[in-house]
Amino acid sequence: MYIKDKGHTVINSVREKRTYLKMTQDGLAEKVQATRQTIIAIEKGNYVPSVLLALRIASILECKVEELFRYEKI
Amino acid sequence: MYIKDKGHTVINSVREKRTYLKMTQDGLAEKVQATRQTIIAIEKGNYVPSVLLALRIASILECKVEELFRYEKI
DNA sequence: TCCTAATGTTAAGTTAACATAACATTAGGT
DNA sequence: ACCTAATGTTATGTTAACTTAACATTAGGA
Numbered sequence: 001m002y003i004k005d006k007g008h009t010v011i012n013s014v015r016e017k018r019t020y021l022k023m024t025q026d027g028l029a030e031k032v033q034a035t036r037q038t039i040i041a042i043e044k045g046n047y048v049p050s051v052l053l054a055l056r057i058a059s060i061l062e063c064k065v066e067e068l069f070r071y072e073k074i
Numbered sequence: 075m076y077i078k079d080k081g082h083t084v085i086n087s088v089r090e091k092r093t094y095l096k097m098t099q100d101g102l103a104e105k106v107q108a109t110r111q112t113i114i115a116i117e118k119g120n121y122v123p124s125v126l127l128a129l130r131i132a133s134i135l136e137c138k139v140e141e142l143f144r145y146e147k148i
Numbered sequence: 149t150c151c152t153a154a155t156g157t158t159a160a161g162t163t164a165a166c167a168t169a170a171c172a173t174t175a176g177g178t
Numbered sequence: 179a180c181c182t183a184a185t186g187t188t189a190t191g192t193t194a195a196c197t198t199a200a201c202a203t204t205a206g207g208a
Contacts, residue, residue, distance in 0.1 A: 010126050024154065035197060040156065047195055050165080051128040052084050055145045066137035071129045114186065119166055124195080130180065136152060 012069045015043045017061040032056040088145045089117045091135040106130040 018028050025043070029036045034053060041047055042057075048069070049057070058065045076112070092102050103110045108127060115121055116131075122143065123131070132139045 010129070026154075028177095035159095036155085037198085038088075038196065041195085044156090048124055048126050049141045050122055050195070051125055052137065052145065053120050053195090054125040054128070055084070055140065055143060058140070059145075066126065066129065066132070069125045069129060071126065097206085099186095100184075111168085111187095112166060116166085118186090124165070128152085 008071065008073055009045075010048045010069055011072050012045070012048075014039070014057060014061065014068060017063060017068065018043075021061065023061075028057070028060060031060045036050065082145065082147055083119075084122045084143055085146050086116065086122075088113070088131060088142060090134065091137060091142065092117075097135075102131070102134060105116065105134045115138070 018025070025039045026036050029039045032039075032053060033040050033056065038049075038053075042049055042053075046073075051065075054069060058068050061068065088102075092099070099113045100110050103113045106113075106127060107130065112127075114125075116123055116127075125139075128139050128143060132142050135142065
């Protein structure tokens with residue numbers, strides 16, 4: 001992140017939701033109009049997506065953005 | 075946006091929620107740990123924030139991310 | 149065991165999302 | 179009209195969020 005806020009991170013449950021829906025990374029990527037690498041990176045926590053992508057993912061994974069991405073203290 | 079998807083945009087109601095709560099751009103910026111310019115840019119639709127910022131803004135403006143940022147067709 | 153689907157890794161490039169800063173404009177109160 | 183707070187504008191720079199692409203690894207079924 002650009003904003004340096006030590007002591008906080010964004011944890012997501014994309015992988016959990018995705019596998020629960022028996023969806024593949026590739027399938028999800030296609031549905032949210034992103035690449036597989038992007039999904040992998042997000043699942044691995046390599047980066048946090050934009051709200052645009054987050055809204056799409058949440059939509060496809062049938063849940064709210066806040067239950068998919070949690071802003072937590074370390 | 076990086077993702078080219080003609081026919082769609084992200085519309086937000088940050089300004090409405092903010093003014094409703096009688097909060098200033100500067101005040102909001104400070105609370106979400108961003109700059110005033112960032113708030114202005116978001117309100118003007120110049121760019122969509124990251125989920126991190128979106129989560130913070132939604133939290134401060136006391137609403138859900140999806141009611142603050144709507145993915146709409148043009 | 150072999151084949152394939154799914155997942156992971158790395159690199160290199162582009163654009164968007166931030167920041168800082170300095171200055172201009174508007175709106176409202178006295 | 180004046181002052182100040184709030185808002186808007188423009189420019190420049192850095193980093194994160196993406197992309198494409200090529201290859202490596204893992205897991206599971208026939």
